[in-house]
Amino acid sequence: MDNAMMIGLARQMTLRRSMDIAANNIANMSTAGFKAEHELLAERPMGKARDAEGGEQIRYVADWGVLRDFRTGALEHTGRDFDLAIQGDGFFQIQVGDNIQYTRDGRFSVNAEGGLVTSDGSAVLDDGGEPIIFPPGSNQIDISPAGSVAVNGLELTRLGVMTFDRLSSLQKAGGGRITAGPDAGPVLVEAPDIRQGFYESSNVNPVLELTRMLEITRTYQSVSKMIEENSDLSRRSIERLGSVKG
Amino acid sequence: MRSLGIAATGMLAQQLNVEIISHNLANMNTVAFKRQRAEFQDLLYQNAEEMGVASSDAGTIVPTGVQVGLGVKTGSVYRITEQGNLSQTSNPYDLAINGQGWFRVQMPNGGEAYTRAGNFSLSGNGELVTAEGYVVQPGITIPQGTESVIVNNTGQVQVRIAGDPEAQTVGQLELSNFFNEAGLEAVGENYFLETAASGPATQGTPGDEGFGTLRQGFVEAANVNPVAEITALIQAQRAYEMNARVITASDEMLATSSQLR
Numbered sequence: 001m002d003n004a005m006m007i008g009l010a011r012q013m014t015l016r017r018s019m020d021i022a023a024n025n026i027a028n029m030s031t032a033g034f035k036a037e038h039e040l041l042a043e044r045p046m047g048k049a050r051d052a053e054g055g056e057q058i059r060y061v062a063d064w065g066v067l068r069d070f071r072t073g074a075l076e077h078t079g080r081d082f083d084l085a086i087q088g089d090g091f092f093q094i095q096v097g098d099n100i101q102y103t104r105d106g107r108f109s110v111n112a113e114g115g116l117v118t119s120d121g122s123a124v125l126d127d128g129g130e131p132i133i134f135p136p137g138s139n140q141i142d143i144s145p146a147g148s149v150a151v152n153g154l155e156l157t158r159l160g161v162m163t164f165d166r167l168s169s170l171q172k173a174g175g176g177r178i179t180a181g182p183d184a185g186p187v188l189v190e191a192p193d194i195r196q197g198f199y200e201s202s203n204v205n206p207v208l209e210l211t212r213m214l215e216i217t218r219t220y221q222s223v224s225k226m227i228e229e230n231s232d233l234s235r236r237s238i239e240r241l242g243s244v245k246g
Numbered sequence: 247m248r249s250l251g252i253a254a255t256g257m258l259a260q261q262l263n264v265e266i267i268s269h270n271l272a273n274m275n276t277v278a279f280k281r282q283r284a285e286f287q288d289l290l291y292q293n294a295e296e297m298g299v300a301s302s303d304a305g306t307i308v309p310t311g312v313q314v315g316l317g318v319k320t321g322s323v324y325r326i327t328e329q330g331n332l333s334q335t336s337n338p339y340d341l342a343i344n345g346q347g348w349f350r351v352q353m354p355n356g357g358e359a360y361t362r363a364g365n366f367s368l369s370g371n372g373e374l375v376t377a378e379g380y381v382v383q384p385g386i387t388i389p390q391g392t393e394s395v396i397v398n399n400t401g402q403v404q405v406r407i408a409g410d411p412e413a414q415t416v417g418q419l420e421l422s423n424f425f426n427e428a429g430l431e432a433v434g435e436n437y438f439l440e441t442a443a444s445g446p447a448t449q450g451t452p453g454d455e456g457f458g459t460l461r462q463g464f465v466e467a468a469n470v471n472p473v474a475e476i477t478a479l480i481q482a483q484r485a486y487e488m489n490a491r492v493i494t495a496s497d498e499m500l501a502t503s504s505q506l507r
Contacts, residue, residue, distance in 0.1 A: 012503070016247060017314060019499065023249035023492045024288075024315035027256030029485045030263065031286045031318055039312070063312050080326060107285055109324065110426050112445030119285050119322040136425075136448075137456045139346070172313055174290035175321065206488055217495045224502040231506075 003058050008227040010060040014041055015220045017063055022213045025204045033073070033104030033176050034202035036209075040065040070167060073203035075195060081141050082108040082116070085200040087193040090161040091178060093125040094118055100125070102162060105176035107199050110134060120175060127160040127188055143196040161192040248316065249496040255317030256489035259286050262320055263482040270470045271479075278342075278362035278436060279468035280325050281475075287321040327427040330469040332461055338395045339366045339374065342466040345458020347421030347450070350383040351376055351437065358383065360422055360447070363436040365465050374403075378435055386417035399459040401452040421457045422447040 018039045028034040044060040075085045084106035086092070091102035101122070108124055111117045116124040116132040123131035127147075134141065134151055142150040147159035164170060165185030173179045180186060266284045273279040291313045332342045341364035343349070348360035359380075366382060369375045374386040388395060392405045401419035424430065429443030440447055450457040 016249075016499070017312070019492075019496060020248045020252060020314050023252035023256070023489075023496070024317060026485075026488050026492050027252050027259070027318040028286070028288050028315070029256070029488065030259065030481070031288055034288055037313075037315070066312050066314075078326075080328070105287070107324070109428050112425050112429065112443055114425050114445075119287070119324065139456050171293075172288065172291045172315065174288055174315075175319075176287045206484070210488060210491065213492060213495050217498050220499045221502045224506060228506055 004230045005227050007058065007060055008223045008230070010044075010062065011223050012220060014039065014061055014063050015216050015223070019213070019216050019220075021066065022209050022216065025209050026206065026213075029202055029204050029206055031105075031176065031202050032076075032107055032199050034204065035073075035104070036069045036202070036204045038067040038069070038212075039063050040067055068167075068170075069203060071203055073201045075198040076201045077198055079197045081143075081196065082110065083197055083199045084108065084143060084159075085195045085198040086161060087195060089163045090189040090192045091163065093129070093160040093162055094122040094177070095125055095131065096122050096177065099179070100129070101173060102170075102178045102180065103176050104178075104200055114138070118176075122177075125160045126157040128157075129160065130157075132157055132159070143194060145192075145194050147192050147194050159192075159194065161189040161194070162186045163189050247496050247500055248314065249492055252315070252317040253489045253492035253496070255289060255319065256492070257486055259284075259318045259320060260482045260486040260489065262323075264479065264486070266323060267475050267479045267482060271472065271475050274468055274470045274472060276363075276436065276468050277365050278330060278466040279470065280327050280330075280362075281468070281470045283324045283326055285321040285324055286318050288315050289317045289319045291315050325428045325430075325432070326469065328469045330466045332464040333467050334464055335365075336463045337365075338397075338462060339368065340364060340463055340465045341366060341397060341419070342461045342464040343421065343452070343458045344461055346427075346456060347423055347452065347458045348427075348438070348447075350420065350422050350447070350449075352381045352383055352385075353437070354380065357439070359433065359437040359439055360430065361436045361438065362466055364460075382419070384417065384420060386419065388416065389414075397460055397462040399453060399461070401460050419452065419460065420449050421452050422449055423456060424448075 021037050021039050025036045041061055042064045044062045046058045046060055072087055091104055092106060094101050094103055108116050108118055114134040126132050132149060138151045140152050147161055149156045149159060164180060166183060169181030169184040171179050263284045266282050270281045293313055343362055348362055349364060351359050351361055353359050365377055366374050368388060369379060372388045374382045386403050388405055391407050393408050394406045396404045402415060403417045404413040404415050406413050424447060425445040426443060429441055430438035431441045432438055452460045
C-alpha cells in the first residue's frame with residue numbers, strides 16, 4: 001500500500017522541479033537572448049509490487065533532462081549600432097578568462113580601449129577567435145547581415161558566429177552565457193543572418209508558462225489528494241483490524 | 247521550493263526596470279538627458295542531474311541534463327547616448343551639439359565634468375557658464391558693450407561691439423570625446439565624470455573628424471521616447487504580476503503538502 005504513496009511523492013518531486021523551471025522562465029521574461037526550458041520526464045521501472053503473486057511492476061517517475069527551446073525570440077528594434085541579433089542559427093563567441101563561451105545576447109558596447117565587449121566586459125571575438133578592436137576615430141560602424149564589420153566604410157573583420165553539431169551538450173553558465181561540452185563540435189556559420197540595431201528578446205511565452213504553472217499546481221494538489229486517500233485507507237484498515245476481538 | 251526565491255528575483259528585476267523607466271519619464275523634458283535601459287541576465291544554474299544527455303540533434307528542441315536556473319539578475323543599466331532632437335530657443339547662449347562630443351566644465355571642487363546640456367548663460371563678469379554657474383572650458387569672456395554674440399558651427403565665438411563694424415573673435419569652444427560614452431559616471435545636474443570605463447577624453451574642435459558641430463539658439467532635448475517608455479512600463483508591470491503569480495502558485499503547492507494528514 002505504501003507504494004502508491006511513494007509513487008505519488010516521486011511525482012510531486014518532479015512537479016516541484018517543473019515549478020522551479022517555470023519560475024525561472026517567467027523570471028527571465030525580459031532577459032535578452034534567453035531560451036525557455038521545460039522538463040522531460042521518464043518512467044523509472046522498479047521491482048515488482050508483490051513477488052509472490054507475480055504482480056504488477058512498480059513504475060516511478062523521474063526527470064532526466066531539460067528541453068531547451070532554441071527558437072529565435074522576437075527581435076526588438078533599438079537602432080543602436082552595437083545591438084546585434086542573430087536571426088536563426090548561431091551564437092556570438094566571447095572570451096571569458098581563458099575560455100571561449102557563447103551567447104545570443106547581442107547588446108554589446110565598446111570599452112575604453114575600443115574593444116567590442118558584452119555588458120560584463122567579455123571581449124566579443126571575430127571569426128579567427130581574436131577580439132574585435134575599433135581604431136580611434138571610428139564613427140560609422142556597419143555590421144552587415146553576413147557579419148562583416150565595417151568601420152568608416154572599410155571592412156575591419158568579420159564576427160565569429162558559431163553553431164554546434166550537438167546542441168544537446170551546451171550548458172547554461174548564467175549571465176546569458178553558454179558553455180560548450182567537449183563533444184559539442186563548434187562550427188563557424190558561413191552565412192549568418194545578423195541584424196544591426198536589434199536585439200533578441202527572451203523566447204519565453206508568458207501565457208504558456210502561466211498555464212503550465214496552473215497545471216503544475218493542480219496536478220500537485222491532486223497527487224496530494226491521492227496520497228491523503230491512501231493514508232486514510234491505511235488508517236481505516238488498521239482501525240478495523242485492530243478492533244477485531246479475539 | 248526554489249521557485250519562491252526565483253520569482254522574487256524576477257520581481258526585483260521588474261521593480262528595477264520600473265524605476266529606470268520612471269527615471270526616464272521624469273527626465274522627459276531635461277535638456278540633453280540620455281535615457282537608460284536595464285539589461286537583465288539569467289542567474290547561475292544548478293546541475294540537478296547531468297545524466298541522460300540524448301543525441302537528438304534535429305529540430306529546435308534538444309534534451310540536456312537537468313539544469314535548473316536560479317532566476318534573473320541585473321547585468322547593467324546602460325545609458326543610450328543617442329542624439330536627442332534639437333529644439334529652437336533663439337537664445338544666443340543656448341548651444342546644442344549635433345553629433346558626438348561633450349562640453350567640458352570646470353566644477354567648483356576643481357575637477358572637470360562633461361555635459362551635453364548647452365543651456366549656457368553669462369556670469370556677472372561676462373564668462374560663459376552653465377545653468378549652475380560653472381565655467382565652460384576653455385573659458386570665454388564676452389566683453390562689455392557687446393551687441394550680439396555669434397557662435398558658428400565650428401565653435402568660434404564672435405562678438406559685435408557697439409560702434410565697431412568688424413566682428414571680433416573672442417574664443418574657440420572645444421568638445422571632448424570618449425571611446426565609451428556609456429561608461430561615463432553620471433553625477434546629476436546633467437554632469438558626467440570621466441571613468442576608467444569611458445577612457446580618457448580626447449579634445450577637438452567642433453566639426454573635426456569624429457566631433458559634432460554646434461548649433462547656436464538650440465538646445466538638445468532628452469532622447470526619451472515617451473511611447474516606447476510607456477509600452478516598456480506596461481510590459482514590466484505585467485511581468486511583475488506574473489512573477490507574483492508564481493509565488494502564489496508555489497505557496498499553494500506548499501500549503502497542499504502541509505495540509506496532508
